[in-house]
Amino acid sequence: DVKVTQSSRYLVKRTGEKVFLECVQDMDHENMFWYRQDPGLGLRLIYFSYDVKMKEKGDIPEGYSVSREKKERFSLILESASTNQTSMYLCASTGGDSTYSPLHFGNGTRLTVT
């Protein structure tokens, strides 16, 4: 089974802190994603990557950056955390390039910014 591991289940950070959310997958997938989940808004794509050192902005990239130095690891960075970034963050990965390639998700990181 594909395993996507997010380093933290819960995080509490202060406004202005730099925050790193880490994600590792063990299936040699080319594509990795960071989504944000908020009640009533569903999942919204922040950034994705289709190869090492490659990244593409999603629908809500403002206030975030990403890093993919190794194929298995995709990091989400909040340069200066703000309270409106309090949310559930979900990492996902998939391989192949067909319309059928379900995303495999990590268990999520619930981030609270105070």
Next chain:
Amino acid sequence: AQKITQTQPGMFVQEKEAVTLDCTYDTSDPSYGLFWYKQPSSGEMIFLIYQGSYDQQNATEGRYSLNFQKARKSANLVISASQLGDSAMYFCAMRGQPGFQKLVFGTGTRLLVSP
């Protein structure tokens, strides 16, 4: 651009009954895929079922089936014989043409199954 609409914020069903969760989509891509995910209260996203735009038959996976009506651009999830463990958030999602691997999600439907 793709868009997914789920108009039911919450649904209630009694155990052992069937329930339909609605999903409509919008895309100009001729080839696309539709997905349903389940998210229990524990938070993990569980892939349930997939329907390709060129598939002739509706997808089925155990108690889950996808009622795919291409002309209406709808992809409703049908859960037969509901169980208490089906209580969860359900998300409909789609992917456009091959090669663009991101999924676009709807806002979700919370299903509550009562005894």
